[in-house]
Amino acid sequence: MSLQQATGKKLAVAREYETVSEIKGPLLIVEGVSDAAYDEIVEVELPNGEIRRGRVLETSTNYAVVQVFEGTTGIPVTGTKVRFLARTLEIKVSDEMLGRIFNALGEPIDGGPPIVSGVWRDVNGDPLNPAARNYPEDFIQTGISAIDGMNTLVRGQKLPIFSGSGLPHNMLAAQIARQATVRREGEEFAVVFAAIGIMYDEFLFFKRFFEETGALKRTAMFVTLADDPPMLRLVTPRAALTLAEHLAFDLGMHVLVILTDMTNYCEALREISAAREEVPGRQGYPGYMYSDLASIYERAGRAIGKKGSITQMPILTMPNDDITHPIPDLTGYITEGQIVLSRELWNRGIYPPINVLMSLSRLMKEGIGPGKTREDHANVSDQLYAAYARAQELRQLATIVGEESLSEVDRKYLRFAEAFEQKFLKQGFYENRSIEETLEIAWEVLSILPESELFKIKDEYIKKYHPKYRKKTQNQQKKS
């Protein structure tokens, strides 16, 4: 099963059956159904009048397999009515939804009034035509040096945070949501937030954060909690992205979508796949998980002739901090880079604990440079990477052979790494650095190294930005 792209095709009228023959896991087998459409939505009415929803996973001339969103607990074989509703799974979307909180199916759960205006959209969306995309290239300043300086985010990018349990990914995501701006425009992002199977306290953290920062009025939240049925977790990100697409491509807004936690999503996918007795791929996850994740992550970007954009920031916790686990692995193959958090840095008191070496922004090159950030940005970033990677090697070496048996230059690398972590990486939860400040700090820590080690920076930038030469020119200016 992969949730397929929808069509908007007219189906026949609703039909009702009372012929459930088998129930296993979240699945109902309904006999005698000859015309159920693939992906059609059904209502399941229990003998006590309770109504649940589901969708058709497989259909044939004499039966249909139905997956029940809210789970099959308490459903009897006899007396259960199954109504095929002649439509695919749709939610009503509108800009009224900003400032509100919804369940996975787009129904308000904040006690407020129902959404009045709006259009019905299939939650699965359609694939964006690659020939209709516009390439993302607008620099987003997040105010976080490790991101802006070395893993620049651009508008329309999908950049996940790879975290581990107990690491401050929620804080980081919240800080980004608060601080992200496109300079010169200064326009704030609309935030669409999908909580996928998270714990209630995490939900509260975000809710309170959005309230306190005044961001709630430009935020729509879609929430399924950890104890909700797995099927709802599969719908939550799709419902959120359906709203995001409406805001971005119909209403011209710039939307930041935060999906947390995609690990819960993948677990749900595995659970349902196992219930269907499908042939498993790696570690029991279904073989189609790549395509399924792509149908979520690819719903980001810019489009020709559209003012708005969707920037996606999925969060996932790597099981056992293992980046080769199928969930981060398949995600990394689809997304345009990743921000990796490090337990080691966090334990040493460094926030944000971003492991820059393992992090990457694939679209960085388009978002930086003269007119966007600064001409030396790319060189400086490359040099930081190369130097910090070299320093990490030397740190390992120093633990074996001792620091004193390293050469003088090598010892400078160790000092560089220390300064890099304490001055460049480390910053406050409320500290919002401009890109100039970020590059300033970068030059400061790079100047610890001898100039002949700066293999990645062109001479003209060294002369212009290296603190050594800048002090000279400043002194000259003072004298004159």
Added chain:
Amino acid sequence: MPVVGRIIRIAGPLVVADNMTGAKMFEMVEVGEERLIGEIIRITGDKAYIQVYESTTGLRPGEPVYGTGSPLSVELGPGLLGQIYDGIQRPLSLIRDITGSIFVKRGIKVPAIDRKKKWHFKPNTSIKPGDKLEPGDILGVVQETSLIEHRIMVPPDVHGVLEWLAPEGEYTVEDTIAVLTVPGKGKVELKMLQKWPVRKPRPVKEKLEAVEPLITGMRVIDTMFPIAKGGTAAIPGPFGSGKTVTLHSLAKWSAAKVVIYIGCGERGNEMTEALIKFPKYKDPWTGKPLLERTILIANTSNMPVAAREASIYTGVTIAEYYRDMGYDVLLVADSTSRWAEALREISGRLEEMPAEEGFPSYLASRLAEFYSRAGRAYLLGRPPRVGSVTIVGAVSPPGGDFTEPVTANTKRFIRVFWALDASLAYSRHYPAINWITSYSAYVDLVAKWWHEHIDPRWKEYRDEAYRILMREDELKEIVKLIGTEGLSEKDKLVLEVARLIREGFLQQNAFDPIDCFATPQKQWAQLMTIIDFYRLALRLVEQGIPVAKIKERLAIKLRNFVIKSRFEIPNDKVEEIYKLREELLNELNKILEEHLKGGSKT
């Protein structure tokens, strides 16, 4: 008479229909009232199993299935270049313009090649009515883009006597441009538009050995692990190791005449990037916009999975068609792992017995079939000509594990292996091609070309650079135990020179306007400078001059050489690299002289 059946079951992209007696394996069918495109992949009794190339949402049992009587085919003819197609050759730009939507809706039928556009056809003056024509004979030419002359050929399955050949003039692809009398068939009208089934390789006269390098402008490839025209290469690597950037560079700068780029289950933005950037970049070999020699096939990860399976065949068939004209064609497939996953998904739905990691047991044969469509060959038809298809396939191993089935099986069928390495990528060493685990079977073959065209010492210098890198790798293990201070001076020099090779030669910035592409002449100048520096410095070390002293005196000069030769000296000013080389060697000689003088004093 094509069959009409009835859907009895739908599960994802797999549809089962009955009443299909008479349908053939791999016949193309149209499914449901919306006539979605599908292909028959199994037949039992009167039941046909169909993989559908579009979303099956909303499809219902009882809807009709129409046979077409022919296998899934591509359209061939002028108008292919510069286009972007999906996996079953639907033109995505046209779909965008016709639907006015940014999304790909299903059930849209648009011909792959523009039917209305008129092309200026020039008949082949060396043939005339009454001549016996064979498959592959050139009937005439059309200037498809300013870069490519499109040669209109007699199709591989037609031969006969030429009755009539169209005079020079403007024709659409559907106008008749020649009439042949074919034995047993009578008169056959030939048009510029031809079709060919995607799963059937186009025939050639004779396959040949690869002899000439396909120059890519990337130093680590051309000098260390070269690819030959008509060769096969795989480029495996974990995510973030720079597969796509390397493949884009290949598509941009390599000396192929025509490039087919297949985005198979990959990111939408990557195809958009190619589509937006390629028209702006100039082909370094001709100065013309790159898109004029490029065809993009985009079946991104979120597009229907069955069409992803087909996209590889669509691409390679088009590649063979341009090869048949006598061109060197480069086919880039990013990524074959996603194609294999599409195979796995369909196989799972057919409930076939899985082999390793759920992949079907025929994975290896399918890979073999695909890579076997590469090669250099004597082609059918007159004038006699040679062409080639070079295939480069990306592999995306889960967790970067090269023992997984797709990587392991691919290795059996390719001759060049560019292994990408996460730790190199982490330190921003790009292209992150690991020189220890990569290999090329073409080094000796292409040495002849280098020796004839560039310098007869190429192989010697290349091997020496390679040996230094191997030695560095061994030394690193020792350094881990005892630190650098315990090494001999000669070994310390090896470490320094290895670093120079890495920083100044292997690394290449794909986004720097000068560094991105190095001609063989520039590559040679850079390689020679480094190796000659090494040889002379070694003499100094043998004279008892410590490496630390050489480093102290030359550190700034060496950095200059790296920065200048990579980023500042363009391909047409290679002599400046030789000047830098002179400076380096002069400085070494000075140190040597001073040492000898000093030595004579004591």
